[in-house]
Amino acid sequence: MPDGGTTPARSADARPVRRLPRNPIRLALYRLDRLTLRRIAYSAATIWFSGLFYRRTLGGRYGQGLAHAPQEIWLGDARRGSAFLKKEYVFAGHAESAPRNLWQNKSAPPAWQAALHGFDWLRDLRAVGGKSARDHGRAMIVDWLEREDRWHALSWRPDVIAERLTNWLMAAEYFYPVDEPLDAKPFLGSLIRQSRHLGRVVGLLDPGTDRLRALSALVLTGVCIPAQARSLPRWLDMLSAESVAQIGIDGVHVTRSPTMQLLILRRLVELNGVLRDAGIDTPQPIEGAIARMAAALRQLRHGDGRLCLFNDSDEEENWLIDLVLSRADSRGHPADAPPEDAGFQRLSANGTIVLMDAGPPPPPGFDRHAHAGTLSFEMSAGRQRMVVNCGAYSGLREDWRFAQRATAAHSTVTIDDYNSADVLNAEMIGYRPRITAVDRHEADGNLWLDATLEDYGGFSGLSHQRRLYLTANGANLRGEDSLAGKRPHRFVARFHLHPSVTASLAQNEESVLLRLRDGDGWRFRAEGGVVGLQESVYLGFRGRPRRTLQIVVTGAKGSGAATLKWAFVRVGG
Numbered sequence: 137m138p139d140g141g142t143t144p145a146r147s148a149d150a151r152p153v154r155r156l157p158r159n160p161i162r163l164a165l166y167r168l169d170r171l172t173l174r175r176i177a178y179s180a181a182t183i184w185f186s187g188l189f190y191r192r193t194l195g196g197r198y199g200q201g202l203a204h205a206p207q208e209i210w211l212g213d214a215r216r217g218s219a220f221l222k223k224e225y226v227f228a229g230h231a232e233s234a235p236r237n238l239w240q241n242k243s244a245p246p247a248w249q250a251a252l253h254g255f256d257w258l259r260d261l262r263a264v265g266g267k268s269a270r271d272h273g274r275a276m277i278v279d280w281l282e283r284e285d286r287w288h289a290l291s292w293r294p295d296v297i298a299e300r301l302t303n304w305l306m307a308a309e310y311f312y313p314v315d316e317p318l319d320a321k322p323f324l325g326s327l328i329r330q331s332r333h334l335g336r337v338v339g340l341l342d343p344g345t346d347r348l349r350a351l352s353a354l355v356l357t358g359v360c361i362p363a364q365a366r367s368l369p370r371w372l373d374m375l376s377a378e379s380v381a382q383i384g385i386d387g388v389h390v391t392r393s394p395t396m397q398l399l400i401l402r403r404l405v406e407l408n409g410v411l412r413d414a415g416i417d418t419p420q421p422i423e424g425a426i427a428r429m430a431a432a433l434r435q436l437r438h439g440d441g442r443l444c445l446f447n448d449s450d451e452e453e454n455w456l457i458d459l460v461l462s463r464a465d466s467r468g469h470p471a472d473a474p475p476e477d478a479g480f481q482r483l484s485a486n487g488t489i490v491l492m493d494a495g496p497p498p499p500p501g502f503d504r505h506a507h508a509g510t511l512s513f514e515m516s517a518g519r520q521r522m523v524v525n526c527g528a529y530s531g532l533r534e535d536w537r538f539a540q541r542a543t544a545a546h547s548t549v550t551i552d553d554y555n556s557a558d559v560l561n562a563e564m565i566g567y568r569p570r571i572t573a574v575d576r577h578e579a580d581g582n583l584w585l586d587a588t589l590e591d592y593g594g595f596s597g598l599s600h601q602r603r604l605y606l607t608a609n610g611a612n613l614r615g616e617d618s619l620a621g622k623r624p625h626r627f628v629a630r631f632h633l634h635p636s637v638t639a640s641l642a643q644n645e646e647s648v649l650l651r652l653r654d655g656d657g658w659r660f661r662a663e664g665g666v667v668g669l670q671e672s673v674y675l676g677f678r679g680r681p682r683r684t685l686q687i688v689v690t691g692a693k694g695s696g697a698a699t700l701k702w703a704f705v706r707v708g709g
Contacts, residue, residue: 259306343501398443450676492514495510517652542559612706658704
């Protein structure tokens with residue numbers, strides 16, 4: 137559907153989302169703000185990295201092998217592994233079948249290339265089992281060593297090296313068992329070269345997810361590779377500091393992306409297990425970060441056990457989330473009332489779950505995954521998702537990437553077809569709205585949530601206040617959206633529906649009847665706008681777009697305020 141389907145970032149009369157007025161000076165300042173000294177230094181260093189003699193400076197004598205062979209703790213997908221054996225490569229939502237130039241396939245999206253060079257698919261081959269799968273994985277490693285074992289801009293990018301080092305070390309004992317007479321010298325030598333290069337460049341990385349993942353990989357090399365052992369205390373100290381800086385008291389990673397939350401927690405849990413098996417104490421800041429992140433991850437799950445779709449996230453596999461939480465020794469139920477400064481809020485009553493993004497976009501440097509979805513919400517009843525956000529796009533089309541990050545791709549209010557935050561094509565956020573108040577109350581099991589967004593779209597004085605009320609029996613979710621500002625404005629409230637939900641507009645065109653996959657029935661109604669149904673798209677599983685519907689309520693406000701009231705009410709049994 138990205139090749140011709142209807143994008144969700146459309147207003148009710150199919151007008152495209154409008155960009156915020158572009159001030160060239162402001163735009164230049166946004167971009168200049170990202171041009172840090174570290175980035176300049178790294179760009180300059182790539183000239184040296186690409187030279188003929190740089191590889192020699194990395195050494196790479198294989199030494200006596202690995203000091204510690206870590207145990208793989210994550211399960212692979214045998215179906216993906218079988219497809220891989222047939223030369224069907226599906227990464228980051230993009231499929232390539234027997235490409236002519238596998239390792240330098242320029243026709244594939246960068247995310248696909250990064251996933252290929254990251255070697256996370258080794259565990260999928262391991263899940264297939266058998267000698268042929270093992271031999272194929274080993275042959276792929278050998279082929280990479282022959283073609284890519286020197287610096288290339290993408291395959292030696294710090295985040296890609298971090299993934300590759302981690303996956304190679306975790307799979308080393310399987311693909312190069314000590315009881316088989318295999319020539320592992322090129323493999324071991326490359327591990328040393330890559331780890332030394334990553335150790336040189338990690339200091340040139342700005343604080344962010346790439347730096348945290350690189351430090352995690354370096355700690356792993358310090359445990360497993362004798363040549364890196366003396367640097368282990370330094371990497372542990374740096375990783376501890378980065379964990380404290382990136383993971384808040386509420387346990388939410390600073391990117392405010394549930395998918396990134398899972399990825400970072402998985403890496404820290406994996407590393408904690410390796411340190412424990414090697415007889416090395418895990419620093420307290422890292423242990424504390426794991427505990428807080430696990431508690432927060434539980435809070436970001438729907439009734440089906442999968443993740444909510446905020447800020448470039450997918451549903452992810454519920455079994456993987458369960459496994460990560462189990463390895464993190466996280467027990468108990470998610471807290472319904474997170475700390476006051478938490479960016480997400482959760483209402484839960486009798487099997488009905490409502491998750492709301494009640495925080496501003498993440499700060500500069502951490503906004504690569506940010507969407508303009510502040511005050512959007514998702515809703516599930518039991519194990520069935522009802523109201524969703526559209527999800528994440530990972531292909532090559534910039535118009536689709538922009539559309540998925542737009543406010544209109546989220547279940548919230550769009551004003552005058554503008555985004556609530558300035559979405560820039562360079563995977564960053566320009567202007568950010570402010571959240572001035574988040575209040576929640578509970579009485580007799582009934583839950584209230586109130587949040588206010590100020591300066592919507594960069595327009596001073598234009599605010600959006602959203603109130604949610606969930607009854608104790610979970611059968612009634614009421615909402616109220618209030619707009620305030622001096623000028624007249626046109627608004628559209630969107631409620632994107634999960635593809636499994638069947639929706640039909642009632643004959644009076646004032647309400648919508650919803651039927652969930654398990655037969656559960658709900659009715660949507662609204663006051664203060666015109667109710668309608670339109671096409672939408674769902675990308676809860678990255679790269680697998682599915683057609684769906686969205687409820688739209690259109691209205692306008694004069695020079696004063698406007699209020700839209702709506703409700704989802706369970707009907708029948």
